[in-house]
Amino acid sequence: MNKKLSEWTIDEMESLYMQLGSFRKCAKELCCDPKTFRKYYYSKKNEINNHDADMLCNDMNNTLNNILKPITNNSITPDLDTAIQTIQNAGWFVTKKPLQRNYTFDLDIEPTETNIYKVGIISDTHLGSKYQQMESLWKFYEKCEREGITTIFHAGDLSDGVNMYNGQQFEIFLHGERAQAQYIIENYPKIDGITTEMIGGNHDESFYKRYGSDICYDVSIQRPDMKYKGFYLANFNIGNINICIHHGDGGVAYARSYKPQKLALSKIENKDTPTPNILAIGHYHATCILPDYVGIYTIQMPAFQSSTPSYMGRKGLNPDIGGIILEFEESEGKLVSTKTQYVNYRTVENDY
Numbered sequence: 001m002n003k004k005l006s007e008w009t010i011d012e013m014e015s016l017y018m019q020l021g022s023f024r025k026c027a028k029e030l031c032c033d034p035k036t037f038r039k040y041y042y043s044k045k046n047e048i049n050n051h052d053a054d055m056l057c058n059d060m061n062n063t064l065n066n067i068l069k070p071i072t073n074n075s076i077t078p079d080l081d082t083a084i085q086t087i088q089n090a091g092w093f094v095t096k097k098p099l100q101r102n103y104t105f106d107l108d109i110e111p112t113e114t115n116i117y118k119v120g121i122i123s124d125t126h127l128g129s130k131y132q133q134m135e136s137l138w139k140f141y142e143k144c145e146r147e148g149i150t151t152i153f154h155a156g157d158l159s160d161g162v163n164m165y166n167g168q169q170f171e172i173f174l175h176g177e178r179a180q181a182q183y184i185i186e187n188y189p190k191i192d193g194i195t196t197e198m199i200g201g202n203h204d205e206s207f208y209k210r211y212g213s214d215i216c217y218d219v220s221i222q223r224p225d226m227k228y229k230g231f232y233l234a235n236f237n238i239g240n241i242n243i244c245i246h247h248g249d250g251g252v253a254y255a256r257s258y259k260p261q262k263l264a265l266s267k268i269e270n271k272d273t274p275t276p277n278i279l280a281i282g283h284y285h286a287t288c289i290l291p292d293y294v295g296i297y298t299i300q301m302p303a304f305q306s307s308t309p310s311y312m313g314r315k316g317l318n319p320d321i322g323g324i325i326l327e328f329e330e331s332e333g334k335l336v337s338t339k340t341q342y343v344n345y346r347t348v349e350n351d352y
């Protein structure tokens with residue numbers, strides 16, 4: 001046996017191993033150390049496994065490419081739905097990368113008078129929670145309809161999500177992304193002529209963190225009137241006015257204006273994006289309106305969820321329930337007047 005160990009193929013080594021029954025006997029046969037034989041055996045075996053894995057990946061890529069061939073421009077088509085279903089039926093999990101935050105969108109909203117616009121703003125509907133306020137949410141949409149509003153902004157936390165705090169599991173009546181998404185698709189206010197422009201909040205993101213699914217995206221696919229504009233932050237141009245919808249972070253401050261002041265300042269300091277004229281902040285469930293702080297019309301939003309015992313109750317927080325109707329007039333890119341209507345609702349118990 002003059003052949004070097006490195007020159008042996010894995011098939012030859014395996015055949016010898018099967019014949020002799022142990023690495024020690026193989027090593028003795030080849031006049032080498034058992035550790036050296038084992039090292040070569042496994043390194044050659046891994047080469048084969050890696051090669052097989054590469055081949056498998058190539059096969060998978062080819063299969064996916066064939067399935068996805070008809071799809072162009074990243075648009076959702078029946079072919080993509082079929083492809084995703086085919087892949088999932090084969091036991092794979094398919095998810096879509098959520099939109100990045102901080103996109104800017106142009107909205108074509110009809111002014112109510114020359115250079116005067118009127119929009120609705122809501123936040124934190126937390127649907128799926130036993131403390132959701134669906135009846136009041138509908139009332140707000142109907143009020144917006146009566147006032148001729150065609151666009152309502154939603155500043156995040158459309159759903160109540162999953163595993164957000166200890167005890168949340170006892171405070172939701174729908175468990176899992178699919179149940180909450182389906183409920184929202186079927187029950188979220190739908191009024192002809194009204195479009196909801198929404199961003200995702202931390203409760204919505206809980207599904208993405210846990211399962212890789214994006215509930216706002218899933219809802220928006222089934223509800224064309226609900227336009228999903230990414231997580232946490234989106235900017236909208238209406239005429240020459242920029243409205244920033246932002247879902248905040250952390251708890252509400254003792255001084256209610258502290259968080260909106262800090263966020264408004266951060267918009268001034270951020271040189272990468274234009275400073276908004278109007279800033280609407282979700283997440284805090286506590287209303288605070290600062291008409292001209294550092295030149296930004298800043299609104300910290302109320303919510304459509306009453307106090308949850310395990311989180312807000314324990315912290316002694318009493319959320320504001322309601323929405324905002326905002327009328328504003330622009331002149332040469334500046335806000336020259338604003339009219340804010342704070343529409344407040346009483347808690348409806350067991351509104352689910």
Ligand SMILES: [Fe+2]
Pocket residue numbers: 156157201202203247282283284
């Ligand atoms: Fe939130």
